[in-house]
Amino acid sequence: MEKPKVATTSLAGCFGCHMSLLDIDDRILKLIELVDFDKSPIDDIKNFTGRCAVGIVEGGCCNEENVHVLQDFRKNCDILISCGDCAIDGGIPAMRNNIPLKECFDEAYHDGPTVYNPNNITPNDKELPLILNKVYPCHHVVKMDYHLPGCPPSADTLWEALVALLSNKPIELPYELIKYD
Amino acid sequence: MSQKLSRIIKNACESCGNDRNRLMDIVTAIQKECGAVTLEAMDIIAKELNVQRVDVESVVSFYSFLSKEEKGKVVIRICNDVVDILKGAEDVAKVFSETLGIEIGQTAADGSISLEYTPCIGLSDQAPAVLINDVAITNLTVDKAKSIANDLKNGVLPESLTKECGDGNNANDLVKSMVKNNIIKKGSVIFAERQSEAGLEKAITMSPSDVISLIKASKVRGRGGAGFPTGMKWEFTRAAKGDKKYVVCNADEGEPGTFKDRVLLTEKFDMLCEGMAIGGYCIGSDSGIIYLRGEYAYLKAFLEKKLSQRKEVGLLGANICGKDGFNFDIRIQIGAGAYICGEETALISSCEGLRGDPKTRPPFPAQKGYLASPTTVNNVETFCSIAKILEKDAAWYSAIGTKGSTGTKILSISGDCSNPGIYEYDFGVKVSDMLKDAGAEDTKAVLIGGPSGQLIGKTDFNRIICYDDLATGGSIVIFNSYRNILEIVKSYLEFFVEESCGYCTPCRTGNVLLLNKIEEILEGKGEPSDIKYLEDLCSTVKVTSRCGLGQTSPNPVLTSIKNFREVYDAVLKLNEDGRQPTFDIKASLEVAEALQGRKSVIY
Numbered sequence A: 001m002e003k004p005k006v007a008t009t010s011l012a013g014c015f016g017c018h019m020s021l022l023d024i025d026d027r028i029l030k031l032i033e034l035v036d037f038d039k040s041p042i043d044d045i046k047n048f049t050g051r052c053a054v055g056i057v058e059g060g061c062c063n064e065e066n067v068h069v070l071q072d073f074r075k076n077c078d079i080l081i082s083c084g085d086c087a088i089d090g091g092i093p094a095m096r097n098n099i100p101l102k103e104c105f106d107e108a109y110h111d112g113p114t115v116y117n118p119n120n121i122t123p124n125d126k127e128l129p130l131i132l133n134k135v136y137p138c139h140h141v142v143k144m145d146y147h148l149p150g151c152p153p154s155a156d157t158l159w160e161a162l163v164a165l166l167s168n169k170p171i172e173l174p175y176e177l178i179k180y181d
Numbered sequence B: 001m002s003q004k005l006s007r008i009i010k011n012a013c014e015s016c017g018n019d020r021n022r023l024m025d026i027v028t029a030i031q032k033e034c035g036a037v038t039l040e041a042m043d044i045i046a047k048e049l050n051v052q053r054v055d056v057e058s059v060v061s062f063y064s065f066l067s068k069e070e071k072g073k074v075v076i077r078i079c080n081d082v083v084d085i086l087k088g089a090e091d092v093a094k095v096f097s098e099t100l101g102i103e104i105g106q107t108a109a110d111g112s113i114s115l116e117y118t119p120c121i122g123l124s125d126q127a128p129a130v131l132i133n134d135v136a137i138t139n140l141t142v143d144k145a146k147s148i149a150n151d152l153k154n155g156v157l158p159e160s161l162t163k164e165c166g167d168g169n170n171a172n173d174l175v176k177s178m179v180k181n182n183i184i185k186k187g188s189v190i191f192a193e194r195q196s197e198a199g200l201e202k203a204i205t206m207s208p209s210d211v212i213s214l215i216k217a218s219k220v221r222g223r224g225g226a227g228f229p230t231g232m233k234w235e236f237t238r239a240a241k242g243d244k245k246y247v248v249c250n251a252d253e254g255e256p257g258t259f260k261d262r263v264l265l266t267e268k269f270d271m272l273c274e275g276m277a278i279g280g281y282c283i284g285s286d287s288g289i290i291y292l293r294g295e296y297a298y299l300k301a302f303l304e305k306k307l308s309q310r311k312e313v314g315l316l317g318a319n320i321c322g323k324d325g326f327n328f329d330i331r332i333q334i335g336a337g338a339y340i341c342g343e344e345t346a347l348i349s350s351c352e353g354l355r356g357d358p359k360t361r362p363p364f365p366a367q368k369g370y371l372a373s374p375t376t377v378n379n380v381e382t383f384c385s386i387a388k389i390l391e392k393d394a395a396w397y398s399a400i401g402t403k404g405s406t407g408t409k410i411l412s413i414s415g416d417c418s419n420p421g422i423y424e425y426d427f428g429v430k431v432s433d434m435l436k437d438a439g440a441e442d443t444k445a446v447l448i449g450g451p452s453g454q455l456i457g458k459t460d461f462n463r464i465i466c467y468d469d470l471a472t473g474g475s476i477v478i479f480n481s482y483r484n485i486l487e488i489v490k491s492y493l494e495f496f497v498e499e500s501c502g503y504c505t506p507c508r509t510g511n512v513l514l515l516n517k518i519e520e521i522l523e524g525k526g527e528p529s530d531i532k533y534l535e536d537l538c539s540t541v542k543v544t545s546r547c548g549l550g551q552t553s554p555n556p557v558l559t560s561i562k563n564f565r566e567v568y569d570a571v572l573k574l575n576e577d578g579r580q581p582t583f584d585i586k587a588s589l590e591v592a593e594a595l596q597g598r599k600s601v602i603y
């Protein structure tokens, strides 16, 4: 039987959640036996090659490309997981949500104490995705099926969740894995 | 100015004995005189009372009738309770706003008039109603609102707006209010003919514990909503250790759609005082407090006069009714516009001159209440019932009503019916009979017990009013088939969002999330899985909130899902592509497109 496919992506995240996924150490070999990785920074496949059972999404949506990718994930994956606090509630990037976009740009490109920008340019190449008015958690943009909290969720949490999903069993996360103080 | 302010504040503080526990009275007096309790005023108050400024500021910022910024000399508070909205409060608000040239929530530039919305002011039977300073104006129409607004603009005083007084004591010289009692059905306990003070006179011939036994035998339960057996509450309070004990009457009446206590205060005040004195006798207390909601301030002078009259004839004060050593006095504590202060521990906080924050229970007030002393808190109607129970006897009383709910219940009926008003029924009355009496036709839904109770539909109209079936503190709101259930749910959630004290996250945030979701559903952006989302969120808010407000605030959502599921199903649409209909990519890109001077190539 063909192995189910898993896709992953990092939207407005720091890649910490992906690092945590790699942190499952040698269990990654077991994971490879269970699944094939499709579109993912892990194998650098850029486009979906077929329908995926699970999509793991790190980070929320801060720009139009994030939205585009997330909608693509929704279209191509049976189950979508919001992985980590950025995906779940915007996280650190969402700290800008109470500041007007213009002020964010000014601080980032012109007025910030460490800015060196002698020509006073605001980056505006048409290749650059446009920034959204605020950072949105994934489930505000598309329907998400599961939420794995943590910054990042620990390797064990990710492992337990993935194995449970792939073996069609209820996820049982022991208290130690979902306590954060 | 500063010196004048100092003098006003010194006077206010001195008249309360510079007692920090009387902070509510002090800031209310200053608000009335100066139109605000400014930061400068807070500093002076803090110094006078020897407290920190934050102690004062936390109180001023909590209550909606108090403000740091200066309000107009005349403050118009338009009731935006659901019933008032149904009866046209929004049109009335628009006329006020246009005629006065100020938006709702604003004060005129010359400082003459402020205009704001306020939740239920206890006049649902004569809605739409407004409070202009302390003056209640009822049954407003667009035309009347316009002429009142013009009068106020021309400097007419709010007191002169009352052209014709209502019935009963509403016409008393110290009340002079156009409010009507609308007592439509008189029952056998509260509104029956009686021999005044007979209950108190009988009580003092018995021992306090015998009186408590009699009350227990009558099986009377609290009328404020929770239905706790009063005899048991008094027994606990009597047994609790403490030199000083208190009897507190809850006249905060904030549950939207309730107005029975207003009428009892106006017409049955002696019966209430009699019941409180019996309470004092039973638990061994010489001090009573009536917590009067700020919205009923128009009754205060009248009630105070009544208290002093009772004192003159020996029904309050020392050696009451000639009984040596039985001393009992009552003071009135005025509130300042906070629904949560109806919750008994929040009410106690407020009496102590604090923010109206509920306290953690246990300890219950019976052990540790006002100023940490054993305290019984009871509803106005409960005290009135006790007076009658003592006048008659336990067997007479317990024969009325049902087995688990003895006696009568006063209902405040309003909404879509031709006879809104006060109805005293024996417990056990059927909803359908009640609707017939009220002249309700084409009824789609009835809200039993206010928004913290339940919204029922036709299939439940054969159920009965009692603690074991449909419990209510007295609020009954009727909706006809033209009303939008989801709009009603939304309004009540807005009420809870506004009135949450903010202490616990599930109540402070959860109610906002519930409201957001209901708004999305109303906009046609809901999907079937939202029902589960709402139910889960409701149960989280109920289970994890600290006080009764959060524990009941999801009820409009839960009971409307249960009893009016078709209303939800009609607007929830399956979302095929998994994209959230609430997310608008075009709108979210507008700012960046303008800033960067280019259009999105993806969207």
Ligand SMILES: Cc1cc2nc3c(=O)[nH]c(=O)nc-3n(C[C@H](O)[C@H](O)[C@H](O)COP(=O)(O)O)c2cc1C
Residues within 6 Å of the ligand: B221, B222, B223, B224, B225, B226, B227, B228, B230, B250, B251, B252, B253, B254, B255, B339, B340, B341, B342, B343, B344, B345, B377, B378, B379, B380, B382, B547, B548, B549
């Ligand atoms: C949010 C909230 C508001 C309340 N408002 C009132 C009120 O306005 N009047 C009242 O008598 N009880 C009110 N209660 C109930 C009181 O906490 C308390 O149970 C009652 O005053 C006890 O008196 P009883 O035993 O005579 O009913 C409220 C409770 C909550 C949780």
Ligand code: SF4
Residues within 6 Å of the ligand: A012, A013, A014, A015, A016, A017, A058, A059, A083, A084, A085, A086, A087, A091, A092, A150, A151, A152, A153
């Ligand atoms: S949740 Fe934490 S680890 Fe994951 S992307 Fe956000 S900041 Fe990085």
Ligand code: SF4
Residues within 6 Å of the ligand: B340, B358, B499, B500, B501, B502, B503, B504, B505, B507, B508, B545, B546, B547, B548, B549, B550, B551
């Ligand atoms: S449940 Fe709501 S009103 Fe009650 S204490 Fe908590 S936040 Fe305050």
